[in-house]
Amino acid sequence: MFIKTKYFGEIDLEEDKIIEFPQGVMGFEEYIKYTILYDIEEGEKPMISWLQCVEEPGLAIPVMNPLYVKADYNPTIEDALLTPLGEISDENALVLVTITVPEDKTKVTVNLKAPFIINSDTRKGCQIIVENNDYPVRYNIYEVIRKMKEVGGE
Template identity: 40%
Template sequence: MKLNTKNFGEIEINEGDIIYFPEGLPAFEAINKFVLLGNMEEDTPFCWLQSVERGELAFVVVDPRAVKPDYEADVSDDDIKLLEIEGDSRVLIYSIVVIPEDISKMTANLQAPILINTRNNKAKQVVLQNSRYSIRHFIAEETGGGK
């Protein structure tokens, strides 16, 4: 399937790689289909969550454990049920990254991670019940880039 994107031009995606957000993302509730772009084997922990429905919409995402190694997502039973997470499910966790003009002030939203059940490609951005994480966690603080 061909997809026209703002950041990557025209790309070919496999329909089986489409991630479905039943509830969309906050502020983008009507947009339900995304794909992850970027080589997960490269040295960078970052990749793109690209909308299939709107080529101009894409988010930089990162595994929050790359930013905060002791990161834990305490997910509600309702979210587990919505995503159909079971004992054999493999769940990917990503945080949306904001990259300002001054890259040393780059932040990750650790309070509201995106969970992806790889067994059925269902996903949701969840708001964690605990308050130990910030929606604007400075990445440079953890990686030593801000020192």
């Protein structure tokens, strides 16, 4: 099926690449079908991806694996919230956090308080509020990214 996207134009998307968020995502509860897109060369691992809504081309949320910027990220989640996703394991769980990039790049943040949890086997996802009080909505990642680039030689 062909879908229109905010940053990638029109793309041919296979049905098995669609992730359903039965309750939608926060602020966009009416949209339930998404896919994950990224712009990398073959064999590279994407640091930033896009949670692209299949139903609304203008809705594309930048996301990343929280472990890239907070290696000890271990959210406490009420099991009942994950039940609709099916059996979750370390092998099929995908955790993503939203990225906010303001005009001042030194203020780039990720939301550690409300991650997306996706079961890659069932292709069902949800966005939840974690119980951990030490995970902020705006966790600044500028210094972490800068240090990663220094180590990587960029």
